Amino acid sequence: MLFSASFAAVQQVFSPALRAILWRSLLLTLGLLVLIWMGLTQLVRWLVQEHPWSDTYPFLDPFAVFLAGAGLFVALAYFLPAISAIVAGYFIDDAAEIVERSDFPLEEPGREMSLGMSLLFGLRFALLSVAINLVALAFFFIPIVNVIVFFGANSYLFGREYFELAAMRYRSSAEAAAMRKRHHLTVWSAGMIIAGVMLIPLANLLTPIFAIALMVHVHKRIAVDRRSSIEARFVDIRNP
Numbered sequence: 001m002l003f004s005a006s007f008a009a010v011q012q013v014f015s016p017a018l019r020a021i022l023w024r025s026l027l028l029t030l031g032l033l034v035l036i037w038m039g040l041t042q043l044v045r046w047l048v049q050e051h052p053w054s055d056t057y058p059f060l061d062p063f064a065v066f067l068a069g070a071g072l073f074v075a076l077a078y079f080l081p082a083i084s085a086i087v088a089g090y091f092i093d094d095a096a097e098i099v100e101r102s103d104f105p106l107e108e109p110g111r112e113m114s115l116g117m118s119l120l121f122g123l124r125f126a127l128l129s130v131a132i133n134l135v136a137l138a139f140f141f142i143p144i145v146n147v148i149v150f151f152g153a154n155s156y157l158f159g160r161e162y163f164e165l166a167a168m169r170y171r172s173s174a175e176a177a178a179m180r181k182r183h184h185l186t187v188w189s190a191g192m193i194i195a196g197v198m199l200i201p202l203a204n205l206l207t208p209i210f211a212i213a214l215m216v217h218v219h220k221r222i223a224v225d226r227r228s229s230i231e232a233r234f235v236d237i238r239n240p
Contacts, residue, residue: 002186005217006193008103012213013206017098025087025208032083033076078137080204081154082129085161088208089122092165095209099216107220110169121168125161132157151195158198158211159191166215170223183222190218 012018093112100109113121132153139146160180167176180187194211198204 001221002189002193002218005190005214005221008217009210009213012099012103013210015098015102017102018095018209018213021091021095021098022206022209025091026205028087028090029080029083029205029208032086033080036079036083037076077204078133078140078150079130080207081133081157081198082126084198084207084211085125085129086119086122088162088165088212089118089120089125091208092118092122092212093169095212096166096169096216099213100220103217104220113168121165125157125165128161129154129157147199151192151199154195154198155191156188157191158194159187159189162194162211162215163187163190163219166212166219170219179219179222186218186222190214 013022096110097112100107133150136146136149136153139149163180164173164176167179171179194207194214197210198207
């Protein structure tokens with residue numbers, strides 16, 4: 001199921017119907033990354049200038065700022081999941097509606113969430129992502145372990161949050177969470193796929209749209225399997 005869902009999601013990301021949303025999400029993602037990098041760089045520059053050694057060793061200031069800027073650029077990879085969450089919260093309904101209409105035309109479309117609810121959910125996702133990835137950042141200088149921690153933490157986070165974003169178009173938040181828990185292995189595996197995309201430079205900028213498309217497919221297929229199972233049990237009851 002996940003292989004076919006992933007293939008369908010990739011097709012959707014580059015489809016003409018989603019192209020406008022893709023470009024807008026890319027611009028928003030890049031814009032947020034630049035703003036965060038500029039803000040953190042200015043913060044480091046201010047801290048260096050306020051350091052008491054700056055008067056004694058003035059040549060260290062520009063060197064320290066340069067290293068801090070380059071280091072922050074690398075560290076932005078750990079903030080990308082949070083930025084992805086904000087972007088996904090903003091575009092969830094537009095992107096999900098296109099995927100539902102094109103790939104599931106015979107099924108009832110989901111309910112559009114209010115912009116406030118989408119952004120609130122995205123912000124919660126982002127704050128949780130920042131907390132988790134700050135912990136993962138502590139392992140940055142431990143080879144292999146840093147990748148495992150980053151990948152493992154974000155696999156769980158992406159699976160949980162993106163699935164619930166897709167599911168909440170059809171059910172309440174509590175029902176979406178309960179559905180995720182019942183199918184936690186499938187959801188976690190889908191999260192691993194999204195985290196894998198996040199590890200690929202440049203491709204990780206496509207994460208919000210890809211993740212939305214993937215989880216729309218995962219949710220739809222789980223829901224279909226669940227309906228089929230319920231119908232089969234009903235038939236068994238009617239025909240003992």
